[in-house]
Amino acid sequence: MAKLSRRAIAQYIARELSDDAHRKKAVLQLAAYLVDTRRTKELPLVVRDIEYYLSESGSVSGVVTTAFDLTAETKKAMEKYVKQQTGAKDVTLDHIVDPAVLGGLKVTIPGHQLDATVKRNLTILKTQFKKI
Amino acid sequence: MNFVSYFAATAEPSNDLFGALGIDWRLLIIQIVAFLILVFLLGKFVYPWLMKSVDERQENIEAAAKAAVKAQEAASESQEETAKVLAQARKEADEIVSSAKLEASEMLSNSEKKARATAENIAAEARADIEKSIETAKRELHNEALELIAFATEKVIHKKLDKKADAELIAAALEEAK
Numbered sequence: 001m002a003k004l005s006r007r008a009i010a011q012y013i014a015r016e017l018s019d020d021a022h023r024k025k026a027v028l029q030l031a032a033y034l035v036d037t038r039r040t041k042e043l044p045l046v047v048r049d050i051e052y053y054l055s056e057s058g059s060v061s062g063v064v065t066t067a068f069d070l071t072a073e074t075k076k077a078m079e080k081y082v083k084q085q086t087g088a089k090d091v092t093l094d095h096i097v098d099p100a101v102l103g104g105l106k107v108t109i110p111g112h113q114l115d116a117t118v119k120r121n122l123t124i125l126k127t128q129f130k131k132i
Numbered sequence: 133m134n135f136v137s138y139f140a141a142t143a144e145p146s147n148d149l150f151g152a153l154g155i156d157w158r159l160l161i162i163q164i165v166a167f168l169i170l171v172f173l174l175g176k177f178v179y180p181w182l183m184k185s186v187d188e189r190q191e192n193i194e195a196a197a198k199a200a201v202k203a204q205e206a207a208s209e210s211q212e213e214t215a216k217v218l219a220q221a222r223k224e225a226d227e228i229v230s231s232a233k234l235e236a237s238e239m240l241s242n243s244e245k246k247a248r249a250t251a252e253n254i255a256a257e258a259r260a261d262i263e264k265s266i267e268t269a270k271r272e273l274h275n276e277a278l279e280l281i282a283f284a285t286e287k288v289i290h291k292k293l294d295k296k297a298d299a300e301l302i303a304a305a306l307e308e309a310k
Contacts, residue, residue: 105305
């Protein structure tokens with residue numbers, strides 16, 4: 001069996017995921033293929049590519065990292081922001097609570113990242129104004 | 133002389149002028165002959181040798197005198213030459229001394245210049261090192277201050293920031309990002 005490119009795999013899976021009926025099957029296929037071809041190490045890259053192709057088709061999934069739990073209002077504001085940035089119709093955001101970011105938020109979506117955390121601002125303070 | 137005394141003793145006394153004067157003419161003749169013989173002998177054997185000796189002596193004396201004159205002249209010349217040489221030597225010595233003084237002065241001047249330049253270089257390097265150290269210290273202080281500020285801010289925010297304030301912060305960040 002010829003080795004498929006990561007791009008081809010991602011495009012196929014993204015197309016399949018767009019269809020609710022084939023979603024579960026597509027995930028199983030992907031897992032089986034990567035195990036069979038011993039390419040499981042490529043999984044994060046494949047997922048990133050899939051997210052990219054999904055975002056092109058109007059379905060964006062991303063990750064939001066904050067120091068505290070989000071209120072419903074804040075979640076809505078975030079989805080609105082992502083829609084504005086990507087023009088997507090459907091937005092899915094996974095939420096991670098990480099006290100290490102101190103405050104603010106970090107939104108990671110395919111091809112775009114907004115890092116407005118306090119931790120990052122402090123890092124900028126330490127690095128950007130540091131004299132070498 | 134016994135022979136002469138004999139003749140004198142045997143001579144008869146005469147009454148002529150010689151006799152009156154007490155002169156025995158025979159004795160006189162004998163004496164004259166003896167004298168002539170003596171003169172002849174002296175002239176034949178003694179005088180030539182004596183004269184030769186005297187001549188030689190005179191020649192020696194003249195030669196010595198000439199040599200003395202020559203020596204004196206030579207000494208005089210030598211003295212003059214010595215004086216000239218001495219004068220020349222003194223002149224050269226003076227020149228050498230003055231040139232040595234000049235060279236010493238120049239060397240001293242050069243040494244002073246070199247020493248001054250070296251001292252200035254050392255001072256400049258020391259100043260540069262000090263400035264560099266100050267700059268490094270300032271930079272390190274600045275960076276450490278930044279670290280401390282960040283650390284302190286982190287601690288303060290960690291304690292002070294609550295869920296409500298964080299929500300406001302997020303809203304502001306999203307508003308700013310639009």
